[in-house]
Amino acid sequence: MNTENNKVLISGTVVSEPVFSHEVYEEMFFTFLLDTPRLSEAKDVIKITISEKFLSGDGIKIGDNVKIDGQFRSYNNFSNIGNRLILTVFVKDIEKLDETDTMENLNSIYLNGYICKQPIYRTTPFGREIADILLAVNRSYNKSDYIPCIAWGRNAKYAETLNIGDNVIIKGRIQSREYQKKLSETEFELKTAYEISVAKLERVSEKIVL
Numbered sequence: 691m692n693t694e695n696n697k698v699l700i701s702g703t704v705v706s707e708p709v710f711s712h713e714v715y716e717e718m719f720f721t722f723l724l725d726t727p728r729l730s731e732a733k734d735v736i737k738i739t740i741s742e743k744f745l746s747g748d749g750i751k752i753g754d755n756v757k758i759d760g761q762f763r764s765y766n767n768f769s770n771i772g773n774r775l776i777l778t779v780f781v782k783d784i785e786k787l788d789e790t791d792t793m794e795n796l797n798s799i800y801l802n803g804y805i806c807k808q809p810i811y812r813t814t815p816f817g818r819e820i821a822d823i824l825l826a827v828n829r830s831y832n833k834s835d836y837i838p839c840i841a842w843g844r845n846a847k848y849a850e851t852l853n854i855g856d857n858v859i860i861k862g863r864i865q866s867r868e869y870q871k872k873l874s875e876t877e878f879e880l881k882t883a884y885e886i887s888v889a890k891l892e893r894v895s896e897k898i899v900l
Contacts, residue, residue: 695802696827696835698779700736700864701757701787701795702726708750711739718742721778722750724758726797734797734866735882739763740781748786755787762799762864762886764835775836777884779864797863799886801837802894803827804857811850818842821849823888825860841888848891861890 708720724736738758740750750756758781765776807824814820823839839860841849852858865887870878 694800696761696763696829697800698758698760698762698798698864700724700726700760700779700797701755702736702797704750704752704754704756705735707752708740708745720745724756724779727795728797728865729795734864736864736866736884737776737778738781739778740784744781744784750784750786757785757787757796759783761829762801762835762837763829764837777837799860799862799864801825801827801839801860801886802857803835803837803860805852805854806836808854809849809852811846819846821846823849823852823860823891825858825886837886838884839886839888841891845888845891849888852893857894859890859892859894860886860888862886862888 702724703726704722705725706723708722711719711721713719719739719741721737721739724738725733726736727733738760744750758779760782761780763778763780765778803825804827805823806826810822812820819842821841823841825837825839827835827837829835839862863886865885867883867885869881869883871881872878
């Protein structure tokens, strides 16, 4: 399987200690949060999944500036705690930056996948065009990652012409968004959603039957 159909390059500051997540074939994996700046004053806080093999020596700690090469992956959450779909950057390689390094504002993603849900096109009350896209990206061992994307303006209008099974390339950035989930008439829970903000959207072949 060509892993280049899902490629992430991101840099930022570690804002939580790595905590144990799961174990696969006797290899332990941990998660932490990465604070990555936007061009504006806002920041995105992205969940990172990393193998224990990268945590030997000095490890990863709060305040470290790092650059990560990886993939954006989705996992089903069977714990009934948090979101049903867990979205995370899976580390393929990580570089710790020292104080003399100038940290680039890196947050880019390249995806080559298939439309697996009819895109939802809408306009805001102020007339801004938006489209929600769910992309299935193939992974090794007959697995797929299901990645929500959001397009604006011309890309949103183009997304309206796409259909289930269309093969598309998406380039953009990973962004986080906080929202309130209503638990009762008086209770709300603050949650975080992750999605790809689409900068470029392109159909690359005829659709397949999913």
